[in-house]
Amino acid sequence: MLPYLLVSRSAEYETRLRALLGDRLAVVPGEFLTFGPEAVVSRVNDVPRIAMLGPVLNYEETRGLVDALTAKHPNLGLIVVREQRSDLEDWVDELSLHAVLNPDATDETTVGLLDRLALWLVAHGHAESHDFDVPAAVEVEDAPFIDAAVADEVVVDSDLAAELAASDEVEPEAPMWEFPPLEAGAPTEAIAVVAPKGGQGKTTIAINLATGLAEVAPNSVVLVDADLQFGDITATLALQPDKTIVDAVADAAIDELVLKTTLTRHEDGFFVVASAPSPELGDQVAPAALADLISRLRSTFRFVVIDTTPGLGEHTLVTLEHVTDAVFVTNMGVPSLRATRTEFELLTKLGLMPGNRHIVLNQVDKHSGLTIKDVENIIGAPVDIEVPKSSAVLLASNRGVPLIHDDVRDPAAKAIRSIVLRIAPEAFPKRSKIQRRRRSNEPE
Numbered sequence: 001m002l003p004y005l006l007v008s009r010s011a012e013y014e015t016r017l018r019a020l021l022g023d024r025l026a027v028v029p030g031e032f033l034t035f036g037p038e039a040v041v042s043r044v045n046d047v048p049r050i051a052m053l054g055p056v057l058n059y060e061e062t063r064g065l066v067d068a069l070t071a072k073h074p075n076l077g078l079i080v081v082r083e084q085r086s087d088l089e090d091w092v093d094e095l096s097l098h099a100v101l102n103p104d105a106t107d108e109t110t111v112g113l114l115d116r117l118a119l120w121l122v123a124h125g126h127a128e129s130h131d132f133d134v135p136a137a138v139e140v141e142d143a144p145f146i147d148a149a150v151a152d153e154v155v156v157d158s159d160l161a162a163e164l165a166a167s168d169e170v171e172p173e174a175p176m177w178e179f180p181p182l183e184a185g186a187p188t189e190a191i192a193v194v195a196p197k198g199g200q201g202k203t204t205i206a207i208n209l210a211t212g213l214a215e216v217a218p219n220s221v222v223l224v225d226a227d228l229q230f231g232d233i234t235a236t237l238a239l240q241p242d243k244t245i246v247d248a249v250a251d252a253a254i255d256e257l258v259l260k261t262t263l264t265r266h267e268d269g270f271f272v273v274a275s276a277p278s279p280e281l282g283d284q285v286a287p288a289a290l291a292d293l294i295s296r297l298r299s300t301f302r303f304v305v306i307d308t309t310p311g312l313g314e315h316t317l318v319t320l321e322h323v324t325d326a327v328f329v330t331n332m333g334v335p336s337l338r339a340t341r342t343e344f345e346l347l348t349k350l351g352l353m354p355g356n357r358h359i360v361l362n363q364v365d366k367h368s369g370l371t372i373k374d375v376e377n378i379i380g381a382p383v384d385i386e387v388p389k390s391s392a393v394l395l396a397s398n399r400g401v402p403l404i405h406d407d408v409r410d411p412a413a414k415a416i417r418s419i420v421l422r423i424a425p426e427a428f429p430k431r432s433k434i435q436r437r438r439r440s441n442e443p444e
């Protein structure tokens with residue numbers, strides 16, 4: 001007997017519930033919703049008593065599931081697992097749910113809610129108390145236990161949904177941050193950071209660009225790791241993403257709320273779309289899906305910064321087609337400079353050169369044997385920003401902190417700030433705005 005059913009796209013949440021409910025939990029991955037709610041229902045062999053829908057299911061999917069599940073199992077208890085949002089009340093009203101549970105609720109709250117709903121179902125004749133028993137042969141540590149005697153004593157004469165909605169215990173916690181709404185018609189900018197060759201400093205520039213722009217537009221900047229096979233933004237920033245670009249381009253994420261759940265927040269006030277968890281999964285992200293993702297993010301965020309794969313592959317070409325700005329990064333090596341010239345010529349020929357072009361000469365070293373004039377002659381265009389070679393870049397990366405907040409006086413940090421200024425002139429670096437992160441061994 002599997003009294004509990006979970007339909008969710010979050011493997012992490014599934015693992016948590018399994019630890020709580022053990023062998024009493026049946027799981028149907030939310031991915032089956034691609035084939036419609038019936039495909040999910042047909043995979044449920046047992047008669048579930050309580051279904052948990054979410055996290056990471058959109059409204060339409062949840063509605064379809066509620067209809068299909070209750071048609072087959074009319075006495076089912078229904079819980080939507082979802083963060084608190086302004087439209088939550090509509091979901092509860094329109095979907096006849098019994099409760100809404102925050103995916104981040106503690107184990108105690110989660111088990112407490114399941115127990116109370118089980119008691120209510122038993123008290124109303126929708127289930128038997130032994131339906132929820134832990135199977136005799138299986139011992140589940142800390143599993144919730146519903147005592148039949150207690151269940152018999154329960155008198156539930158009010159509407160459970162109202163009761164639970166009023167309960168502090170299941171009140172979802174308010175998010176610690178908000179996505180500031182964009183004013184209607186407000187301009188949004190998308191900035192691709194590109195280079196024809198690897199290792200020129202794209203990721204370094206992209207991370208610090210997002211950090212600097214987030215000072216102008218806190219929580220309205222998203223940094224997309226579109227280096228699909230070997231993206232390393234989350235590793236460089238010491239972030240642990242729950243979701244990646246693979247989730248962000250999935251059909252479900254067409255819903256803006258679902259899309260937001262795929263982002264990972266950095267404490268400096270910007271969001272990250274993490275790269276694919278493996279090169280194989282990265283390969284599955286179609287160029288058109290990436291273009292669509294950029295467009296959708298532009299309708300929510302003031303600035304979208306995109307780190308790319310080296311070269312001019314299909315993904316980078318569609319990215320360039322959907323941005324307002326391109327930051328071209330090269331070092332002082334002649335092969336890289338020549339490749340940059342070829343890249344410019346090709347993009348101009350294809351009509352894909354974005355409106356605003358910023359040429360960044362990175363790792364500038366006066367011992368390179370080339371002058372800036374030489375560099376400009378090779379690439380056939382003036383250099384906009386020179387970023388010196390600096391050991392602070394690697395130090396910041398090893399500490400997991402954006403350089404411009406790690407070492408504000410470092411010459412490379414100052415140069416990268418001037419790229420931010422080219423894109424957002426309002427980001428004039430007032431002293432009060434520039435905060436250096438305290439090192440762990442510094443006094444408070």
Ligand SMILES: Nc1ncnc2c1ncn2[C@@H]1O[C@H](COP(=O)(O)OP(=O)(O)OP(=O)(O)O)[C@@H](O)[C@H]1O
Pocket residue numbers: 195197198199200201202203204205227310362363364387388389390391393394397412
């Ligand atoms: N101005 C700089 N001074 C010193 N080191 C730098 C500088 N810019 C980048 N680096 C170092 O160069 C290496 C490559 O930088 P980064 O990862 O940003 O390049 P990338 O273009 O994203 O590389 P990939 O093509 O592999 O994605 C890193 O170790 C980084 O710390």
Ligand SMILES: [Mg+2]
Pocket residue numbers: 202203204227232307
């Ligand atoms: Mg990179």
